[in-house]
Amino acid sequence: MSIKAVYKASPTSDSLSAARTAKYNRSVKVSEAGEFELIDKLASILKQGQKADPKLLVGIGDDCAAWRVGDQVLLATTDTMVAGVHFLPSAQLRDVGWKIVAVNVSDITAMGGIPNYGLITLGLPPGTPVGSVEELYEGINGACNAYNIVIAGGDVVRVEQFFVTLALTGEATVGESGQPALMTRAAAKPGDEIAITGYLGDSAAGLRVLAQGAPVGTNATLLIQAHVQPQPKVEAGQAAVKAGVRCGIDISDGLLQDVGRICRASNVGALLYADKIPLSPALKQTFPKDAIALATSGGEDYELALVAPHAVLEQLSNSAEIPITIVGKVVSEHPGKVRLLSADGRELDIALHGWDHLRQA
Amino acid sequence: MSIKAVYKASPTSDSLSAARTAKYNRSVKVSEAGEFELIDKLASILKQGQKADPKLLVGIGDDCAAWRVGDQVLLATTDTMVAGVHFLPSAQLRDVGWKIVAVNVSDITAMGGIPNYGLITLGLPPGTPVGSVEELYEGINGACNAYNIVIAGGDVVRVEQFFVTLALTGEATVGESGQPALMTRAAAKPGDEIAITGYLGDSAAGLRVLAQGAPVGTNATLLIQAHVQPQPKVEAGQAAVKAGVRCGIDISDGLLQDVGRICRASNVGALLYADKIPLSPALKQTFPKDAIALATSGGEDYELALVAPHAVLEQLSNSAEIPITIVGKVVSEHPGKVRLLSADGRELDIALHGWDHLRQA
Numbered sequence: 001m002s003i004k005a006v007y008k009a010s011p012t013s014d015s016l017s018a019a020r021t022a023k024y025n026r027s028v029k030v031s032e033a034g035e036f037e038l039i040d041k042l043a044s045i046l047k048q049g050q051k052a053d054p055k056l057l058v059g060i061g062d063d064c065a066a067w068r069v070g071d072q073v074l075l076a077t078t079d080t081m082v083a084g085v086h087f088l089p090s091a092q093l094r095d096v097g098w099k100i101v102a103v104n105v106s107d108i109t110a111m112g113g114i115p116n117y118g119l120i121t122l123g124l125p126p127g128t129p130v131g132s133v134e135e136l137y138e139g140i141n142g143a144c145n146a147y148n149i150v151i152a153g154g155d156v157v158r159v160e161q162f163f164v165t166l167a168l169t170g171e172a173t174v175g176e177s178g179q180p181a182l183m184t185r186a187a188a189k190p191g192d193e194i195a196i197t198g199y200l201g202d203s204a205a206g207l208r209v210l211a212q213g214a215p216v217g218t219n220a221t222l223l224i225q226a227h228v229q230p231q232p233k234v235e236a237g238q239a240a241v242k243a244g245v246r247c248g249i250d251i252s253d254g255l256l257q258d259v260g261r262i263c264r265a266s267n268v269g270a271l272l273y274a275d276k277i278p279l280s281p282a283l284k285q286t287f288p289k290d291a292i293a294l295a296t297s298g299g300e301d302y303e304l305a306l307v308a309p310h311a312v313l314e315q316l317s318n319s320a321e322i323p324i325t326i327v328g329k330v331v332s333e334h335p336g337k338v339r340l341l342s343a344d345g346r347e348l349d350i351a352l353h354g355w356d357h358l359r360q361a
Numbered sequence: 362m363s364i365k366a367v368y369k370a371s372p373t374s375d376s377l378s379a380a381r382t383a384k385y386n387r388s389v390k391v392s393e394a395g396e397f398e399l400i401d402k403l404a405s406i407l408k409q410g411q412k413a414d415p416k417l418l419v420g421i422g423d424d425c426a427a428w429r430v431g432d433q434v435l436l437a438t439t440d441t442m443v444a445g446v447h448f449l450p451s452a453q454l455r456d457v458g459w460k461i462v463a464v465n466v467s468d469i470t471a472m473g474g475i476p477n478y479g480l481i482t483l484g485l486p487p488g489t490p491v492g493s494v495e496e497l498y499e500g501i502n503g504a505c506n507a508y509n510i511v512i513a514g515g516d517v518v519r520v521e522q523f524f525v526t527l528a529l530t531g532e533a534t535v536g537e538s539g540q541p542a543l544m545t546r547a548a549a550k551p552g553d554e555i556a557i558t559g560y561l562g563d564s565a566a567g568l569r570v571l572a573q574g575a576p577v578g579t580n581a582t583l584l585i586q587a588h589v590q591p592q593p594k595v596e597a598g599q600a601a602v603k604a605g606v607r608c609g610i611d612i613s614d615g616l617l618q619d620v621g622r623i624c625r626a627s628n629v630g631a632l633l634y635a636d637k638i639p640l641s642p643a644l645k646q647t648f649p650k651d652a653i654a655l656a657t658s659g660g661e662d663y664e665l666a667l668v669a670p671h672a673v674l675e676q677l678s679n680s681a682e683i684p685i686t687i688v689g690k691v692v693s694e695h696p697g698k699v700r701l702l703s704a705d706g707r708e709l710d711i712a713l714h715g716w717d718h719l720r721q722a
Contacts, residue, residue, distance in 0.1 A: 026492030033491050035517065041491070045498040049506045056478070056511055065513030067478055069532070070431040078480045078528055080518045117417070117428055119439045121482075121526050130394050130402070131387030137406040145410045150417055152426030156396065157441045160522050165482050167439055167528035171430070 061265065062185050063110040063250060066172060073172035073180040077107035080121075083162040088210070093132050095228040097139020100166050103252065105147050106232035106302040108170035110250035112183045112241030114234065115147055120154035121165040128162065136164065147234065173241045181241040183248035188266035188307045192247065194328040195313050197236045197303045199280040200255055202226035204298020205287055219282040230302040239320035240306050247307035254297035256338050256350070259305055259328070264336045272296070272328035274350075275343040293350050296340060422626065423546050424471040424611060427533060434533035434541040438468035444523035449571070454493050456589040458500020461527050464613065466508050467593035467663040469531035471611035473544045473602030475595065476508055481515035482526040489523065497525065508595065534602045542602040544609035549627035549668045553608065555689040556674045558597045558664045560641040561616055563587035565659020566648055580643040591663040600681035601667050608668035615658040617699050617711070620666055620689070625697045633657070633689035635711075636704040654711050657701060 030038055043060045057073060058066040064075040081087055081100050101118070108115040120140065124133065144151060149168070173181040206227030209215045215224060232250070240248060247266070251258045255277070259270050279291050287294060306313065307330060317324050340348045391399055404421045418434060419427040425436040442448055442461050462479070469476040481501065485494065505512060510529070534542040567588030570576045576585060593611070601609060608627070612619045616638070620631050640652050648655060667674065668691060678685050701709045 026490065026495060028491050029487060030485050030489045030491055030494060031487030031519075038491060038494065039517065042494065042498045045495060046502050046505065046512045048502050050502075050511065053511055056513060059511070059513045060515070062514075065478065065480065067511075067513065069435060070433040072431040072433075074430060074435070074530075076478065076480055076528075076530070077514060078482055078516050078526075080482050080484070080516050080526075082484070082518050082520050085519050117426065117437065119426065119437055119528055121439055121441050121528075123441070123443070123524065124391050126390060126392030128391045129387065130389050130391055130399060133391060133399065133403065134387060134406060137403045141407050141409050141411075144407065150411065150414055150420070150428075151407045152417060152420045152428065153423075153438060154421070155439050155441050155526075156400065157443050157524070158392075158446050159443050159524065161520055163484070163518070163520065165439075165441075165516075165526055167437075167480055167482075169435075169437070169530075 057180065058111075058182065058184055063107040064113070064170070066111065066180065066182060071174070071178060073174055073182070075108050075111050075113040075170040075172050076167065077104055078165060078167040079103045079107065080163055080165040092228070093136040094139035094142075096164065097136040097141075098143045098229050100164050101140055101143030101147065101149065102230045102232050102302060104166045104168035105143070105149070105234065106230070106250040106252065108168060109232045109234045109237035110183060110248055110304060111172060112181060112237045112248070113170035113172045114238065115149050115168055115170040117150050117152045118144070118166050118168045120151055122154065122156045123159035123161070123163040124156060125160055125162055126158060173238065181246075183237070183241055183245055183306070185247070185249055185262045185265035187247035188262050188268050188330045190268055190330050190332040191309065192307045192330040193310050193313055193326050194259065194270060194272065194330065195306045195324040195326045196251065196255070196278070197233045197306070197322060197324055198301070199278050199283065200251065200301050200303060201283050201291060201295030201298050202280050203230060203300040203302070204294040205283050207300075208294075209286065219286045222280070222282040223286060227300065230300065232302045233304050236304055236320070236322045236324070239322050240304070240316055243316035243319060244312045245306050245308040245316060249305050251301040251303045251305055252299065254299040255301070255305065256296050256340065257299075260336070260338045262305070262307060263338055266330075267335045269331045269334035269336070270328055270338045271331055272338060272340045273343070274340055274348055276325065276327045278325045296350055418541065419472075419543065419545055424468040425474070425531070427472065427541065427543060432535070432539060434535055434543070436469050436472050436474040436531040436533050437528065438465055439526060439528040440464045440468065441524055441526040453589070454497040455500035455503075457525065458497040458502075459504045459590050461525050462501055462504030462508065462510065463591045463593050463663060465527045465529035466504070466510070466595065467591070467611040467613065469529060470593045470595045470598035471544060471609055471665060472533060473542060473598045473609070474531035474533045475599065476510050476529055476531040478511050478513045479505070479527050479529045481512055483515065483517045484520035484522070484524040485517060486521055486523055487519060534599065542607075544598070544602055544606055544667070546608070546610055546623050546626035548608035549623050549629050549691045551629055551691050551693040552670065553668045553691040554671050554674055554687050555620065555631060555633065555691065556667045556685040556687045557612065557616070557639070558594045558667070558683060558685055559662070560639050560644065561612065561662050561664060562644050562652060562656030562659050563641050564591060564661040564663070565655040566644050568661075569648065569655075580647045583641070583643040584647060588661065591661065593663050594665050597665055597681070597683045597685070600683050601665070601677055604677035604680060605673045606667050606669040606677060610666050612662040612664045612666055613660060615660040616662070616666065617657050617701065618660075621697070621699045623666070623668060624699055627691075628696045630692045630695035630697070631689055631699045632692055633699060633701045634704070635701055635709055637686065637688045639686045657711055
């Protein structure tokens with residue numbers, strides 16, 4: 001349920017691994033503790049004294065939480081965008097409004113669900129012009145109309161740094177047996193293949209085009225559009241669970257990092273084939289040298305990574321009008337690790353540290 | 362779904378009414394537009410192009426949103442606490458953790474529901490010690506255990522100003538007919554009486570004790586406890602809907618302000634009798650002169666105001682072991698307005714401007 005702060009430089013591999021191996025203790029700063037370690041620790045605190053809950057199907061650590069409500073299964077997720085962290089100060093607030101909805105929809109999509117109701121929390125500096133907030137809400141409204149979402153409530157608070165939070169619910173697909181058809185991160189098995197929807201890297205390329213200024217031409221427009229108005233793949237997620245896919249994630253922090261999350265949750269390894277990763281003509285023409293790096297660790301694609309046996313993915317590909325591309329496979333070796341391979345089988349070392357949401361750039 | 366920023370001085374009546382009458386336009390700052398006007402405008406933007414939704418029972422503008430999920434009714438609310446706005450910099454984070462759960466539970470309670478699952482968003486400055494976050498989570502865990510809540514997910518973001526948001530769901534009471542038994546703000550009718558649970562003013566008094574420093578004695582301890590560890594009235598809310606109460610609100614921003622919300626939503630007026638408002642011995646002994654002001658506009662009580670015909674409140678009072686006190690009545694005159702009367706029928710003018718969440722102190 002977390003999104004990438006793309007416009008800050010990612011931390012270096014060195015500083016990251018140093019932090020990862022640093023001893024976790026109470027006096028260390030959150031920026032040094034590492035996001036994963038902190039979340040693990042906090043999750044363990046939340047378990048103290050809690051009773052087993054048979055209604056809870058998926059808790060902390062996946063794209064959404066999932067629990068039973070009567071004979072249905074509810075999905076819930078939340079994501080926040082902070083000014084100066086998750087979007088450029090120059091960003092159009094209408095785009096930010098679209099995006100805060102889209103990124104949450106993408107989480108519901110990643111579990112195979114259909115989004116429905118949202119609560120918005122708005123953190124506003126007192127000097128914010130009312131017109132800016134209206135623009136934000138026009139963007140939110142546009143995305144809500146596109147994805148059939150109703151904003152049913154929220155909260156407004158005074159802060160120094162503008163932020164917007166959406167908590168979004170959805171309904172999971174429930175089979176005739178009464179069992180929910182969910183995609184989780186923890187269901188990958190060795191031998192499964194890894195497919196993705198759409199192209200990767202366009203959003204990160206669009207951000208780069210924006211940062212370079214004065215973009216012109218069709219390619220620039222396409223890439224910027226991918227960045228400012230991502231289109232989460234609700235139909236693909238639905239088709240996937242109906243075809244029997246039971247493992248997936250949305251690609252928000254970069255393919256390598258997000259497939260890594262599946263590997264850790266499922267205790268498996270993964271191989272990805274660099275030459276199989278689908279790149280848009282716009283990306284290849286605009287950034288020919290960096291296309292594969294942008295596609296594997298750029299982030300904010302909001303496409304889906306789907307993990308299933310070959311036959312299931314083939315059936316999905318045939319039955320639904322959803323273009324998917326097989327880009328890798330699940331292996332038992334090196335559990336928790338993703339290896340990116342070139343066409344001739346060499347392991348590639350593309351900047352793949354991804355984004356730590358608490359580290360300073 | 363919003364809580365009061367109690368430790369900042371409230372705006373003066375003069376500055377408030379000037380702002381209320383200022384023309385709303387897009388260039389005005391949110392601090393000058395007024396919270397109500399802004400929220401009305403944003404809610405109207407969110408309605409553009411939206412289809413009618415028969416599943417949505419309660420949308421923006423009540424303590425919770427409510428919608429049907431199969432044969433059940435889900436409640437959802439969210440509240441945020443910001444460092445330096447909603448709690449003192451010197452506050453114990455364990456107390457903040459308890460309180461962010463309690464204030465959201467209070468919203469679910471105000472609709473007559475039972476809380477169940479939550480998502481936490483944590484805004485952390487990079488320099489925050491891990492131990493502080495752990496203390497916050499210990500407080501959250503304590504309240505979750507007390508109210509049978511499971512934290513099922515969330516998000517962590519990097520910010521300059523610490524905040525914590527909880528989005529909390531609950532289940533509404535559904536009658537044998539399949540119709541939900543909800544308390545809303547919009548169901549008050551002239552002739553109804555207004556009852557409250559518990560004492561009012563202790564929390565605001567506790568804050569004042571804390572601000573004065575070096576508190577000693579039983580009274581100080583009781584008042585501080587009311588402030589730092591409020592106990593939302595889940596059983597009272599349940600008993601109320603079962604007894605047939607269909608209008609209520611939780612008292613988070615002060616009795617006068619919150620009953621005013623009922624008056625505006627129901628288009629009725631209200632009379633409150635100052636001498637009927639229950640004051641704790643601790644409050645009366647500690648702040649004898651200001652007790653009634655603290656009880657009517659102090660805020661953060663997290664008691665319930667229940668509005669129903671006399672017979673319904675009497676039945677509630679008899680059937681449940683819930684002490685309630687009738688403090689006023691609903692009238693048709695002066696719709697939207699709350700008048701506080703002395704024992705001899707004079708209208709009292711106690712500072713009743715309440716808190717505007719966007720205005721600067």
